[in-house]
Amino acid sequence: MLNCAHVESQRLQTGVPSPSSFARYAIYYTPQPGTALASFGRSWFGRANDGATLQAFSSTGLPGSGFAKAPAAAGRYTGLHALFRAPFLLRDDIGLDMLKSRLVTFAAHRNAVETGPLTLARSGRYLVLRPVEPKPELDWLAAQCVNAFEDVAATGGYDDGYDNRHLTDHQRLLLRSFGHPHVMSEYRFSIALTGPLDAGHLERVSQALWPVMEEICNSGVTVDGLSLFGDAGGRTPMRMIGRYRLGA
Numbered sequence: 001m002l003n004c005a006h007v008e009s010q011r012l013q014t015g016v017p018s019p020s021s022f023a024r025y026a027i028y029y030t031p032q033p034g035t036a037l038a039s040f041g042r043s044w045f046g047r048a049n050d051g052a053t054l055q056a057f058s059s060t061g062l063p064g065s066g067f068a069k070a071p072a073a074a075g076r077y078t079g080l081h082a083l084f085r086a087p088f089l090l091r092d093d094i095g096l097d098m099l100k101s102r103l104v105t106f107a108a109h110r111n112a113v114e115t116g117p118l119t120l121a122r123s124g125r126y127l128v129l130r131p132v133e134p135k136p137e138l139d140w141l142a143a144q145c146v147n148a149f150e151d152v153a154a155t156g157g158y159d160d161g162y163d164n165r166h167l168t169d170h171q172r173l174l175l176r177s178f179g180h181p182h183v184m185s186e187y188r189f190s191i192a193l194t195g196p197l198d199a200g201h202l203e204r205v206s207q208a209l210w211p212v213m214e215e216i217c218n219s220g221v222t223v224d225g226l227s228l229f230g231d232a233g234g235r236t237p238m239r240m241i242g243r244y245r246l247g248a
Helices: 004-014 036-045 096-108 136-148 169-178 199-219
Strands: 024-029 082-088 118-123 126-131 225-231 239-245
Touching: 024 096, 036 199, 082 136, 096 136, 096 225, 096 239, 118 199, 126 199
Parallel strands: none
Antiparallel strands: 024 082, 024 225, 118 126, 225 239
């Protein structure tokens, strides 16, 4: 679990919004600090999940002529992450401390999951990192995460700015119900590496990143914790409130 005093010190030094100023909350997987995937994410996005701004990834040495760094995944999401519970409003009678306590208990009663080998793949117009083989354990963990926090979420309040032109009727229903079209039966664990790109650009970025990502992909990662993020609204990036170990 994160050192709460350390998180509070960082918040005061970097201007992170106070907990009471968060409009919405979300639950993601973020890589364990110090791992190869976390180090890659800090370099690729030029910032860490804790909001610290770092030197941006350099394309120097990447194969492929004319390669330009792809736009990062939506700028309001800080660093590498995989969705487990889409952003939601809290009920008026639920506070942040209660939400954190609920997540600590939830995580403690679930086991870590090995992804197995990973691959770079297209998901719509995005480049993502996802398991080569389906992982029912991850699908089940994600479904439990949606259900376990449904009773603390306010009704509605989901972002209606989602582009739903290419969604099925079932995905539109999931979007209205849970704030995201790819949850429950539509869920597949993935870590977004870019923002929306055309097909040609996606292919160039994928080819250029593969030598950098090959070892990580072959080894896979362990989903060993869930991170709570706060959304202050506007264009402010979401901020990590805490990372809680699975099976702790």
